[in-house]
Amino acid sequence: MSSSTSARTDDPPAVVLTGITKRFPGVVANSDVHLTVRRGEVHALCGENGAGKSTLMKILYGMQPPDEGTIEVNGEQVRFRTPSDAIKAGIGMVHQHFMLADNLTVQENVVLGAEALHGIGQKARKRIIELSGKTGLNVDPGVLVEQLGVADRQRVEILKVLYRGAKVIILDEPTAVLVPQEVNELFDTVRGMQEQGYTFLFISHKLDEVRAIADSVTVIRRGTTVGSADPKTVSSRQLAEMMVGSELPSPETRESTVTDKVVLDVRGLKLMTPDGSRPILDDVDLVVRSGEVVGIAGVEGNGQTELVETVMGMRKAGSGTITLLDADLTKLGTLARREAGIGYVPEDRHRHGLLLTQPLWYNRILGYQTRKPTSKGIWLDTDGAKKDTERIVADFDVRTPGIDVPAAALSGGNQQKLVVGRELSGDPKLLIASHPTRGVDVGAQALIWDEIKRARAAGLAVLLISADLDELIGLSDTIKVMLRGRLVADADPNTVTPEDLGSAMTGAGATSASVQETGTAHGTAVVEEGAN
């Protein structure tokens, strides 16, 4: 390491961006951005969603040309017209949403577009196996990508970049899809590659992770770089305040508002896979009380989605009962369940929450087409819908030019605020929130947390599913761990750490004392969750 340390100071930096400005019609995505990445370091780029990180990376990766400013790679000024130019200059990008073809093999995915290097046959295969070691990928190149888990897919993405000879690797929100254990493994890989001379540009808004892995940090806010920090000395909270430019929210709820009035009572819920071979939900019992937030922790694909969709009536349970207050919902359809008082923030707002091409007020009607204020008898009440949309826009701080713009015109955070606002309308008894702050910026996240907390204090029962363990621990009054369709463990949010929860989620520590028994060994564990 000592040699590379000295090399860092002598050599020209790996990447220098100077005065980058990029305008889109009506918006300035980047203005006067400066970024210097030294060779062999892990450089983190932090910022809220919509702060301009993605645009900046697209510029660096040649997907969009900058309007002003220069890019230097290894001391030489370059101009990228396409990603291939960037790849030739040794820059590779691992996209947040994997760019893989599931039905092709690992090898085919890796060599695609770079067939000129080693062909598509045995030579390529050899080279891939050679490089696999560096990324920690331990599968045969002939395996179909659809058979790989998320962490391995990410490694295939890194492998793709390496195969093309990249020396500077952009990782765009790489940990968003991983559980803590996998994050650690990824970080080990990154450190190992760093020692071999690779440079990383790490984009994230998870500040604990940034501090754990980065050698230096640049913060971007409203399209411009607002400063750099040394991750060894700065706290997550300070970093976050640089990102949003003001005091920070936290997901933590201080005082308990749990009552003993049972709102949602799920008993013996079972759901089989469509072919009937294996249970997706296996005898799930769940109680949510008024004023209580029950969090479900679990690695994706362990039945959380199906649990929510079964409670909502989108899937038909094999057996079991679902009761809301005193009403038996088991045989009702989704609309009837919503009318009975369930609000639902779906995990994928584009698939289930919104009609992207329709105006905001039209989206307000969805799910409320039979209720006031959006309907009168058998007719829709467009005036009422518009008026109530105005209310949501004002109360939930939805940043939009008006209620007549299509939902697609809003940023992810504002779309989500609209959805949460809608689902909290009409005085629901139960809110089912699936990943309510996934892919939204810190500001919107804070607002959504506040609104959930406020509604909880007013007696709302909340069923919360989240992959963000800090959010889960911060908001929940009770945490249940879901594994292979069963609720396998309870955790006390006052004492549990994300690591404990993570190991319970993978099944490794489902029986460990820290998760099932509450408040013994980890009494001081909740320290800085709030900062995130």
Add this chain to the structure above:
Amino acid sequence: MITTMEEKPHVPAAPRKRKIPGWAVGVLGVAGAIVLLSTTSYMTGFPQLTSSGTTQTAVRLALPILLAGLGGLWAERAGVVNIGLEGMMIMGTWGAAWAGYQWGPWAAVVAAVVFGALGGLLHAIATVTFGVNHIVSGVAINLLGAGLTKYLSTLIFLPLSNNPRQSPPVTPFDTYSAAGFADWLGELEAGQRVFISDVAGILRGLVTGVSPLTMLAILLLPLSYYLLWRTRFGLRLRSVGENPHAADSLGVKVYFHKYVAVIVSGGLAGLGGAALVLNPGQLSYLEGQTGGRGYIGLAAMIFGNWRPGGLLGGAALFGYADGLQLRSGGETVLGLVYGVVILLGVIVVWQLVRRKWFSAAAAIVVAVLLYLLYVSLDEIPSEFVSYAPHMVTLAVLAVASQRLRMPAADGLVYRRG
């Protein structure tokens, strides 16, 4: 999207071991089919089931379906659903007839490919450049193909043949037979020995009266496989059908590959049209000649799970059933019903071994019904006979519960950026 990941992220994927390689499955399938047919022919006493005449007709009838299916394979592997194959095939038939009666069979082949490819180009412009729904565009092309050829044949063929629905006769290809070998096989076939005569009959049908077009079509199958699965171009083309965004991010020219695929697809469908026109039984353009073979080709491709080998199997199945009913009529098709009963019997045993009680029970019920049908009828009513290929396919598709896997981005409109 992260939300649609079904897999458990932390399960290390073991390299999948395919117990039987693909070519072995094919060999086993062919062997199984021959055993089934020879057993049926022995039990029912219909030697026509495996006669060389039936096989020869089957090959001729399978050819257009095979070519249309190959066309479908190309387009769909690049992510474009090509329901317009039928229309492109119709254009191909007209082109083949128009060039064929003037300049001979090779000109017919070339013109058919060009006409079909023009249809493909149109489909590509609509679906790739303008983002029209693939089905809508395909149906439009089918209508256009039928209408355009009707107009053109009234304009051009009517003065020559005095029939707006038919072209003047086309010069056929010379056909080739493996003379000595075929004669020897003929002796074996005539001997009526169990199994040996059946195999000889089928082989003799395959090596007798082979036209250059047949050879070309048969060659196109491995050629397509090689191009699509063993070359850089093919990898890019398939990647476009699986995940165009990923392909684009890696510098693959998505639109270009889709265009090439759909144009080739149209050309192949057009060639299928030429195979119809140059079929020794017809030798001219006839309105309505394609009779839905473009769709059947598409079905054969789906039956073959978007793979060339399976596609060949599907086309052979259709062609065989069609050839049998044309050649021998309702009585023999009834023999085929007996064959299906035997096949179902095998499936029942297989499902019982796998402990799939419900499938086994369903197969038993169908087998019993079909058997009753077989013993109670002397021949299948002629109204039904012409539907034999469709019936056979329905039966096979219904019981062969295979895991079909279409290209992931098939039928989706891709927009850059």
